Amino acid sequence: GDSVTQMEGPVTLSEEAFLTINCTYTATGYPSLFWYVQYPGEGLQLLLKATKADDKGSNKGFEATYRKETTSFHLEKGSVQVSDSAVYFCALSPSGGNNRLAFGKGNQVVVIP
Amino acid sequence: KAGVTQTPRYLIKTRGQQVTLSCSPISGHRSVSWYQQTPGQGLQFLFEYFSETQRNKGNFPGRFSGRQFSNSRSEMNVSTLELGDSALYLCASSSQGAANTEAFFGQGTRLTVV
Numbered sequence: 374g375d376s377v378t379q380m381e382g383p384v385t386l387s388e389e390a391f392l393t394i395n396c397t398y399t400a401t402g403y404p405s406l407f408w409y410v411q412y413p414g415e416g417l418q419l420l421l422k423a424t425k426a427d428d429k430g431s432n433k434g435f436e437a438t439y440r441k442e443t444t445s446f447h448l449e450k451g452s453v454q455v456s457d458s459a460v461y462f463c464a465l466s467p468s469g470g471n472n473r474l475a476f477g478k479g480n481q482v483v484v485i486p
Numbered sequence: 487k488a489g490v491t492q493t494p495r496y497l498i499k500t501r502g503q504q505v506t507l508s509c510s511p512i513s514g515h516r517s518v519s520w521y522q523q524t525p526g527q528g529l530q531f532l533f534e535y536f537s538e539t540q541r542n543k544g545n546f547p548g549r550f551s552g553r554q555f556s557n558s559r560s561e562m563n564v565s566t567l568e569l570g571d572s573a574l575y576l577c578a579s580s581s582q583g584a585a586n587t588e589a590f591f592g593q594g595t596r597l598t599v600v
Contacts, residue, residue, distance in 0.1 A: 409591075414593075415593055416490070416576055416591035416592050416593045416594050417576065417578075417591040418591070419588050419589070419590075422588070462529065464529075472517050472519050472534050472536075472541075472542070472578070472580055472587070472589060473519070473531050473534060473542045473544075474519070474521075474529075474531060474578075474589065475531070476521075476528060476529035476530075477528070478528045479528060479529075
């Protein structure tokens with residue numbers, strides 16, 4: 374079935390450092406890809422999305438490019454802030470018009486001042 | 487406009503009891519999905535309702551059920567609660583339920599089974 378794999382473990386980095394979180398997926402057809410962010414005690418917020426190959430999603434300085442050849446959707450930000458500390462989830466929605474999201478395990482990001 | 491509202495925010499139940507959680511989607515949204523979030527299994531899809539019909543179902547036992555009303559509000563029910571049902575239950579709504587339509591999440595209901 375459809376699945377999403379995120380790199381293992383939390384990510385700790387200093388303010389203004391470069392952030393990369395790896396995400397790969399397995400799916401049939403042409404899924405849509407998403408990054409969601411979850412702050413403590415909150416639900417999930419959509420950070421960015423891409424709906425077809427080579428699309429680049431971007432928001433709040435974060436970017437991710439839909440790479441069909443490598444089945445990847447890595448999240449990047451050039452200069453993180455303390456306020457970016459949160460859990461980040463990669464997700465896919467299968468092609469075919471339904472709302473069944475498959476999520477990766479998530480990565481805790483801690484930005485140290 | 488108001489976001490997705492889930493009630494209650496916190497709930498403590500005893501093993502063997504049943505529980506009903508409620509979700510009010512964003513006004514005009516017809517699709518409501520439910521997810522279970524646990525530290526061990528992460529986020530897992532429970533089911534999706536669209537215009538009062540269950541359109542998709544995840545791999546959960548029959549103790550987990552749901553329904554959607556004509557005003558798009560949704561409820562999920564868990565019967566014969568087990569300790570392992572302790573989790574954050576998240577509801578998401580979207581306008582059309584299409585694959586590239588943004589899903590808006592509520593803050594969740596934290597269920598603790600003792």
